[in-house]
Every structure is written in structure tokens, then in C-alpha cells.
Amino acid sequence: MKILANDGISELGKSLLEAAGHVVSTDKVSQDELINTINQHGFDAVLVRSATTVRKEVVDACPGLRLIGRGGVGMDNIDVAYAREKGLTVINTPASSSQSVAELVMGQLFSISRFLHDSFKNMSSGDFSTLKKNYAKGVELRGKTIGIVGFGRIGQSLAAYALGAGMKVIAIERRARIQPITLKIGGQTIEIPVKVVENLHEVHQQLDYSSIHGPKQTDGSKTEPLQQPHWMFTTTSQTHSKNSSIIRRLPAHLTLAQRR
Numbered sequence: 001m002k003i004l005a006n007d008g009i010s011e012l013g014k015s016l017l018e019a020a021g022h023v024v025s026t027d028k029v030s031q032d033e034l035i036n037t038i039n040q041h042g043f044d045a046v047l048v049r050s051a052t053t054v055r056k057e058v059v060d061a062c063p064g065l066r067l068i069g070r071g072g073v074g075m076d077n078i079d080v081a082y083a084r085e086k087g088l089t090v091i092n093t094p095a096s097s098s099q100s101v102a103e104l105v106m107g108q109l110f111s112i113s114r115f116l117h118d119s120f121k122n123m124s125s126g127d128f129s130t131l132k133k134n135y136a137k138g139v140e141l142r143g144k145t146i147g148i149v150g151f152g153r154i155g156q157s158l159a160a161y162a163l164g165a166g167m168k169v170i171a172i173e174r175r176a177r178i179q180p181i182t183l184k185i186g187g188q189t190i191e192i193p194v195k196v197v198e199n200l201h202e203v204h205q206q207l208d209y210s211s212i213h214g215p216k217q218t219d220g221s222k223t224e225p226l227q228q229p230h231w232m233f234t235t236t237s238q239t240h241s242k243n244s245s246i247i248r249r250l251p252a253h254l255t256l257a258q259r260r
Helices: 011-019 031-041 056-061 080-085 098-114 116-121 128-134 153-164 238-243
Strands: 002-005 023-025 045-048 067-070 089-092 145-149 168-172 177-185 188-197 209-212 232-235 255-258
Touching: 002 011, 002 031, 011 023, 031 056, 056 080, 080 089, 098 116, 098 153, 098 209, 145 153, 153 168, 153 177, 153 188
Parallel strands: 002 023, 002 045, 045 067, 067 089, 145 168, 145 209, 168 188, 209 232, 232 255
Antiparallel strands: 177 188
């Protein structure tokens, strides 16, 4: 199979594919040139991450294309249903980034709790006394409660990190249940039960932090304003920051940390 990895691929990934007999190109082509490149070079598969989109137009214009792969979880940049309807195989790597995203969120939580980003920007002033006064009200994560909206692979991985940091975890998803979370610490494995509720508004007043992990929302979704004081919000999804009414309806006093 001849493969175009248009948004890049690790050396290990490329080596494994080549060892399996495939030909892999990592030469980046623009979105406008994608169709021509696939057809002219006879690519059977195209692998993308977030930058390249594979829409209906690409599927229709590239009859030799057999497979579309997404290196990551979300496939918002691919017309998945249409491609599969046309007989193409569409795959992703749903478990590949769970730990990385969970660690990123924990980094955001530590950062916003200690004002690290803003204080770093103001460090060049050299006025340490003023800086110390302005940023002396940081808080500890231990003992705080985080609400995790969406409790799939990423949400559960985040829960494990948060529990390990001494936080309390409440999950919000469509199916209420008690979900055991496995922690591996010091060569030991333990399970901690986490309560999963169906409605964010049942528990939002208990939350000090919240993190949303789910697919892109339709613009008309209904999310009422959340009024818990000092509530901090984090998301690692670019689609939420651009399109979801969840963020647009959050009250102004919330602290928002998101990946750009």
C-alpha cells in the first residue's frame, strides 16, 4: 500500500509500516493540492492528524483511495460516514493520546491554581514584592473536587491522575454508575470507585474544577450558566473553544485554560 502521511508520523511508525511492506511518504502537501497529489502519485491511503481535512470532495475525487487514518481520537476533520458509505476504511487511534491529554490537563490545573502563566508573563517587571502580593493566593489541588464531563478513556485517565494527586473526582456522563478507576502506585494496583452522574447541574456546586472531554457539540446545545464561585474550567479540545455553547455560556468569573 502506498501511504501519504500528510501531517507527519513518528520515525518508529514509519519504520513499522515500511517493514510491513508499505511505501510511506511524509512530504507535506497543502490542502489545495491534496487531491492532485493523491491521484498523481497513486496513494492508496492518507494519514492525517488535525491539520489536513478529508471531506466528501476528496473522497469523490480520489477513486483510488482505500483508507483514511486519523492519528488521534476525534475525527471531526474527516467525513467519516460518507467515506465508509463509499467503501473506504476509516480508522483512528482512540487510545493513543489518553495519558498525554490527561497529563496536559493536570499541568493546566497546577498552572491555573498557581497563576503560573500570568505570573511568568509579568516576571520581567522585576518587582518581586508586587508579584508576590499579586500571586500569593494560589491553592492546592489536594482535597479539591474536579468534575470530569465525559468519562471515556481520557476522562478515566485524568481521574486516575487527579485521584493520585489527592483530589476528589465526580464524573458526568449519560449513564449514572459507580466506575472503578485503577491506580498503579509504587508497584501496587488499587481500585477506587468514582461516582458518575447524568447531570452536571446536580453536582456543579460541589466542584472546584471541571474538565470537559467529549466530541464536538452542535452549536445549539443547551448549557445553563454555572454559578459556583472560584470554579475553574479546562478543556483540551479545540472544537469546544470554537463552536460549543458550553464555553460561551460560562459566567465571566471562571478561569479558562485551553490548548491553543
